[in-house]
Amino acid sequence: MPAEMAQWRFERGDATATEIQDVAREVLAELREPSSEASAAAATAGLNPAALVDARAEVTDGEHGVEPILTTIVVGIAVSAGSKVAESLWKDVLWPRIRRRLGARALGGEKPSEKAIELEG
Amino acid sequence: MPAISPYPGLEPWMWRSLLARAAVFHATRTRLSQFCDHIDKGGAVELVLRHLELQAREWATCDVDDDTAVTRVVEAWVAQLTETLGLRQLDPTARQLIEDMRDLLHCVHSHDPFRRIFTGITAHASALYGDSWRTPTLGVAHIRRHPRGDSTRSDPYVVTAMTPWPPDIAEAVVELYIHHDDLYIHHDDFGPAAFAALPILLTHECVCHVPARQDRASNESTFAEGLLDWVAYVFHEQWAGKLDVELAPAARRHAEVLRTVLSRRTDTAEGRARRIGHEAAETLRSWFEVSCGHGPHESKLAVAQLGVQLNQVDRSLADKDHFVSLLGWPLPPALEEVLYGWDEGRAPASAVLDLVVDRELVGHAGRTA
Numbered sequence: 073m074p075a076e077m078a079q080w081r082f083e084r085g086d087a088t089a090t091e092i093q094d095v096a097r098e099v100l101a102e103l104r105e106p107s108s109e110a111s112a113a114a115a116t117a118g119l120n121p122a123a124l125v126d127a128r129a130e131v132t133d134g135e136h137g138v139e140p141i142l143t144t145i146v147v148g149i150a151v152s153a154g155s156k157v158a159e160s161l162w163k164d165v166l167w168p169r170i171r172r173r174l175g176a177r178a179l180g181g182e183k184p185s186e187k188a189i190e191l192e193g
Numbered sequence: 194m195p196a197i198s199p200y201p202g203l204e205p206w207m208w209r210s211l212l213a214r215a216a217v218f219h220a221t222r223t224r225l226s227q228f229c230d231h232i233d234k235g236g237a238v239e240l241v242l243r244h245l246e247l248q249a250r251e252w253a254t255c256d257v258d259d260d261t262a263v264t265r266v267v268e269a270w271v272a273q274l275t276e277t278l279g280l281r282q283l284d285p286t287a288r289q290l291i292e293d294m295r296d297l298l299h300c301v302h303s304h305d306p307f308r309r310i311f312t313g314i315t316a317h318a319s320a321l322y323g324d325s326w327r328t329p330t331l332g333v334a335h336i337r338r339h340p341r342g343d344s345t346r347s348d349p350y351v352v353t354a355m356t357p358w359p360p361d362i363a364e365a366v367v368e369l370y371i372h373h374d375d376l377y378i379h380h381d382d383f384g385p386a387a388f389a390a391l392p393i394l395l396t397h398e399c400v401c402h403v404p405a406r407q408d409r410a411s412n413e414s415t416f417a418e419g420l421l422d423w424v425a426y427v428f429h430e431q432w433a434g435k436l437d438v439e440l441a442p443a444a445r446r447h448a449e450v451l452r453t454v455l456s457r458r459t460d461t462a463e464g465r466a467r468r469i470g471h472e473a474a475e476t477l478r479s480w481f482e483v484s485c486g487h488g489p490h491e492s493k494l495a496v497a498q499l500g501v502q503l504n505q506v507d508r509s510l511a512d513k514d515h516f517v518s519l520l521g522w523p524l525p526p527a528l529e530e531v532l533y534g535w536d537e538g539r540a541p542a543s544a545v546l547d548l549v550v551d552r553e554l555v556g557h558a559g560r561t562a
Contacts, residue, residue: 172204
């Protein structure tokens with residue numbers, strides 16, 4: 073089954089796309105360890121950790137600009153279990169840990185109209 | 194025992210680093226104002242504050258419980274204070290301050306100082322708002338930059354707070370944000386001034402936002418962030434002594450300094466909203482004095498009472514902001530009539546908002562941000 077890439081666009085906050093991506097990938101790696109805090113959070117959110125083994129996170133700059141503060145951060149989560157799982161994975165597992173590690177303002181406000189889901193082959 | 198953070202927004206080591214410092218500031222709260230004055234001058238007192246930061250971070254990652262970590266930080270800091278007191282070239286007032294603080298450190302404990310302040314404020318705000326009160330939960334998280342991007346020399350208040358909107362019908366979350374750098378950057382300026390400003394920050398959230406009934410939130414609202422902020426200061430002034438009589442002098446002083454710092458920010462929409470709302474509140478206060486014959490203090494309380502009542506009326510924020518825009522000399526006669534009625538107990542606060550939606554009665558012209 074092709075993995076769906078759910079995407080969210082945010083105003084840039086205090087952290088760079090690379091920093092956010094690094095933490096997201098660390099948390100995804102923790103999910104492979106059943107006794108990890110991230111796995112417990114996933115289970116609490118009703119996610120089956122086994123369904124998350126292929127999850128990927130891509131965090132990129134939405135565009136380049138002279139003023140970095142004006143640019144957008146695009147968060148993409150790909151998981152074969154579907155977009156609902158991707159959304160919960162982001163909201164309930166990844167973002168709380170990114171926030172704790174990089175600060176409450178690591179990302180700015182979400183840009184609501186730009187949410188999109190892409191199918192990957 | 195490894196550190197455990199009671200707040201999901203803080204890494205355990207960050208929690209402990211903040212806890213140790215806040216515990217010291219709480220224990221020395223009767224000297225916080227002098228502490229801040231000396232820090233501004235630099236010299237030995239600023240150095241001992243930096244030493245406290247270093248010790249708090251050093252013990253934050255150690256494999257001990259919170260009580261032990263706080264105790265170890267205090268022991269190390271007492272040793273540093275004692276060493277500093279051994280200097281021959283120490284300003285006499287700084288020497289006295291350091292001696293006083295060292296004496297006060299005999300009663301440091303590791304109870305959550307943030308929750309202690311928050312719980313006291315929510316008790317007062319709950320009594321103020323009655324049935325409109327939402328039960329709030331405190332969250333503490335860190336931010337990597339100064340909340341206003343300023344230098345801590347000109348703005349030592351490296352803390353801010355927010356209430357996410359919309360809240361639940363009966364519950365709300367108040368989030369306190371504290372600037373805290375990464376583990377290996379040993380300088381983030383969570384100092385005594387920021388600690389002393391916590392009561393006004395949390396009072397603002399509890400008076401202005403936790404019980405609010407309106408359609409949306411806006412940092413540019415002259416009502417929610419302006420007039421009600423003025424009201425929050427009135428209640429902070431009233432509650433400070435009851436919350437903690439020993440912290441009250443520093444809390445009141447730093448609330449006023451923070452107000453000045455924030456009022457300078459007229460280059461932002463939030464800053465303009467605050468200034469306009471504060472001016473409107475003062476205009477209304479003067480109106481109560483001149484038109485209703487109340488004394489200055491009674492008039493201040495009348496504005497505060499009206500603000501609290503309007504905050505409970507479930508009406509659009511635009512209507513409430515429009516009310517604020519009408520509070521300039523001379524007040525529209527129709528608005529004066531309603532205010533007389535409210536003051537005499539003949540009209541509810543909602544009548545003020547009923548009136549302001551009638552643009553013909555009160556006119557379109559009002560002050561805007």
